[in-house]
Amino acid sequence: MEIKRNIKEPFEEYRQIFPAVGLLGPRQVGKTTFVKGLTKADDFIYLDLERLADREKLKDPGFYFSRYPNKCFILDEVQFMPEIFAELRGIIDADRKPGKFLLLGSASPDLIRNASDSLAGRIGYLQLTPFTLPEVDNNAQQLWLRGGFPLAYLATSQRTSVLWRRNFIQTYISRDLGLLGLQADPQLMERFWRMLASVHGNLWNAEGFARSLGITRPTVNRYLDFMEGAFMVRVLQPWFRNIKKRLVKSPKVYIRDSGLLHTLLGLDDFETLINHIQVGASWEGFVLEQITNSLDDNTHPWFYRTQQGAECDLLLEKNGKIVAAIEIKYAAVPSISKGFRISMEDTKALKGYIIANVDEAYSPEAGITVVGITAFIREELPKL
Incomplete structure (x- = not known):
């Protein structure tokens, strides 16, 4: 293929x-x-x-x-x-x-x-990123489950894909990280990577990681920086402006490839994935990665969260303006939270989107569109 x-x-x-x-x-x-x-x-x-x-x-x-x-x-x-x-x-x-x-x-x-x-x-x-939705004819389910590494996505069976990803992770930890310049104990790095998978989509807590791994905070931050620089982890920074609210300033962390995330979590088939407690976080990271990989050089991604609880999964900023506030939900009939509306008001977002598991786009209220990820990238993103 x-x-x-x-x-x-x-x-x-x-x-x-x-x-x-x-x-x-x-x-x-x-x-x-x-x-x-x-x-x-x-x-x-x-x-x-x-x-x-x-x-x-x-x-x-x-x-x-x-x-x-x-x-x-x-x-x-x-x-x-x-x-x-x-x-x-x-x-x-x-x-x-x-x-x-x-x-x-x-x-x-x-x-x-x-x-x-x-x-x-x-x-x-x-x-060059792993495969994106437009490149695989918008086969979202397989791309989400297997991830976008060519040999994982194009494997002749799900079992073959799982085996390739398991081997990739082991080889990456035991060999490739050292070759790329990160000198660290392989067992420690495996624990670090699995811990990252367990907090996928959450705020970065360097102190907690350092305590659990028995290393210093600067060391654990260096590990994260390295994994980001090796294109394995996405660190999404919070949008911060001088508004009269206390904003969260810690970044959020994601395993960039959903297939590697699922392997680290032991999710080897679609049924296990959709019944797992982290299905929402996995979907959020997958959607975020697809959108971010489709952005032009003038559009920058952020997230938004206040200390009071108002939050938005993804903000797209272009020429100093928030052109889109995006909430990501793995649901067929998603609700619109009060926190999302507040986020749109705080950031003065021009448009709001709920990216969900839907076949047809619709607008539940003025300024907000519910849309699937494929349609968003193909139809909505070029308009922003």
Whole structure:
């Protein structure tokens, strides 16, 4: 099954503009397959910088690249050789041919900030996420249950998908985190990740995590920052303005991929999922991730909560205005809470949405629309 990635057009545009294009995303998300699929085999040279043999080829990168003046270079897992960024700076300045270098990485620019700063003005970054709803023909149930990693979503059976995800988690904890630069005890990290799953969609409580894990608060915050930078966790910040209310200032945390969340919670089939106490939190995270991955660069996501209890799961801010306040409910007939109405008033939201398990959109009252996630992304989001 061939799936067209939504990032294809932006990626091709970046290749026409920037000498280097950075494609970032979690491991096993399909970055290498995507890039190779857009480039003729005779036109590129592929180097996997996780392999010592390929890193050895770049001991003198200027000499190596000069041998192939008409080739495009795909440098995979570039975080394993951060010093290459400084070398590329001079090479690019000598020949600013667009699309010459395609840098693939499993760590965000923040994690390799010192190195990536070397290419400021010479590189454009894009992120490849796990599959999104539009990419899988809006098959929401399967995408929610299995998550969007290609080998998990496209598995020939639910059992195969579960086994792949279990192995991915174990390998990620025991091997990949260390390779990405986080030196931590694997058993401790497994407990940390499972604790994150248990509080998925809740406010971040570093003190509680530190106490439970027997480590310091700065250490547990460093773990969270690292997992966020490795694209495994989403940290959603609270909207905060100078209004006359006491607002919650702690962020909310989510496991970004719903399939990995379900595996961490032991939810291996759809019936178990929908009867689990965390079904609502899982649905909230799934919907939030689908929306956030569909936003343009000018729209920013937040959540809103006051100390008095008024809250909104997701705010979308554009040009300084809250263009949408969104409540997420896994229900066929969702109610509208007083707290949501207060949130809309406090934030002066232009529109309100309840994203629920419904087939047809309807408006229960002025300014608020109840809509399914597929219709929201396809029909409502472009209007905001």
